[in-house]
Amino acid sequence: MESVSQLKKRLKSVGLSDAAINAAWPDWWSNAASESTSAQTELRFSIARKLGLDPHSLLEDSQEPRFIWRDEARFKHLSGEGRLELSAITSFGTALGRFLAASTSEAPLPTLNALELRKAILRTQPYVRLLDLLSVCWSIGIPVVHLRVFPTLHKRMAAMSVQIDGRYVILMGKDSMYPPHVAFYLAHELGHVALRHLSRDSAIVDLETSALAAPGEDPDEVSADRFALELLTGLTEPKVLSKSRSFNVNQLAQAVLNASTELRIEPGTLALCFGYSTGQWMKTNAAIKRVYSAPIRVWSEINKIAADHLDLSLIPDDARSYVRAALGEAVAA
Numbered sequence: 001m002e003s004v005s006q007l008k009k010r011l012k013s014v015g016l017s018d019a020a021i022n023a024a025w026p027d028w029w030s031n032a033a034s035e036s037t038s039a040q041t042e043l044r045f046s047i048a049r050k051l052g053l054d055p056h057s058l059l060e061d062s063q064e065p066r067f068i069w070r071d072e073a074r075f076k077h078l079s080g081e082g083r084l085e086l087s088a089i090t091s092f093g094t095a096l097g098r099f100l101a102a103s104t105s106e107a108p109l110p111t112l113n114a115l116e117l118r119k120a121i122l123r124t125q126p127y128v129r130l131l132d133l134l135s136v137c138w139s140i141g142i143p144v145v146h147l148r149v150f151p152t153l154h155k156r157m158a159a160m161s162v163q164i165d166g167r168y169v170i171l172m173g174k175d176s177m178y179p180p181h182v183a184f185y186l187a188h189e190l191g192h193v194a195l196r197h198l199s200r201d202s203a204i205v206d207l208e209t210s211a212l213a214a215p216g217e218d219p220d221e222v223s224a225d226r227f228a229l230e231l232l233t234g235l236t237e238p239k240v241l242s243k244s245r246s247f248n249v250n251q252l253a254q255a256v257l258n259a260s261t262e263l264r265i266e267p268g269t270l271a272l273c274f275g276y277s278t279g280q281w282m283k284t285n286a287a288i289k290r291v292y293s294a295p296i297r298v299w300s301e302i303n304k305i306a307a308d309h310l311d312l313s314l315i316p317d318d319a320r321s322y323v324r325a326a327l328g329e330a331v332a333a
Helices: 004-013 018-024 037-051 055-059 083-102 114-122 130-139 179-194 219-233 249-263 267-278 281-291 298-309 317-330
Strands: 073-076 144-146 157-164 167-172 203-207
Touching (some): 004 018, 018 037, 018 317, 037 083, 037 317, 073 083, 083 167, 083 203, 114 130, 130 144, 130 298, 144 298, 157 179, 167 179, 179 203, 179 219, 179 267, 179 298, 219 267, 249 267, 249 281, 267 281, 298 317
Parallel strands (some): 073 203
Antiparallel strands (some): 157 167
């Protein structure tokens, strides 16, 4: 049977990143195990389960590794990604999603209406924040995690929604030191779930973009954007403050802070509305930095909440270290 280095070379030949391969490598593997045919076989089955590969394609040294879930995902905002890269993202996300769903208590998915959901949150909060969206998702049995390991070298995946045996999982990929960017993508993915855009055992992958879907474009993207905006702002179009187009960075930051209480829109989200409406993203992002007292590692906050809800004792031993690696240091051993 081929050496470990040869196996890793085969895995990399289909576009898998070193980070994904290393995360999927089982803790029990050792130099002594390499002398055992049964351990070599179990190694390949273990890696295949985690990365969404056909294990038989790893057992045959001459074969190219084959992704199990290749055509089950719909990709939004493509820009030249190849078939292998898309297959890697789909299979990686689906395989990880299965572990996350199995680690989470199942709850019946209620009918989700953006305005009603917004009203429920506003009963106890001044506006809809990222933390509120996370609370909603976990309360209805939808695990939300922020990936720290990506299946491919390119990391354009902003977010991914997966349906697995009737369960939903949301994987976030958009990195930010400020909550509103991530909150919008999460609200958008929740829109895909609420609007039943996912068929059974399928996925939707949203790649990064700085524009909202325009009328006449992909109807699922248009409706998910509208759901997100309605949930976050109460409106299906971005809310723009009067005279804001002429504001400088400091004026824009102060304006969204002043207006947020009355409009019941989180100030960072209100700044994002300016960006979506004007395309002035340098000004928008600079203003967002002034809205918050300090930057935070948003991904870490998301995964700390995930760690409180996931019960990793419900999944196989070798999958636990993989999930921890995929979620980073926020999920302790």
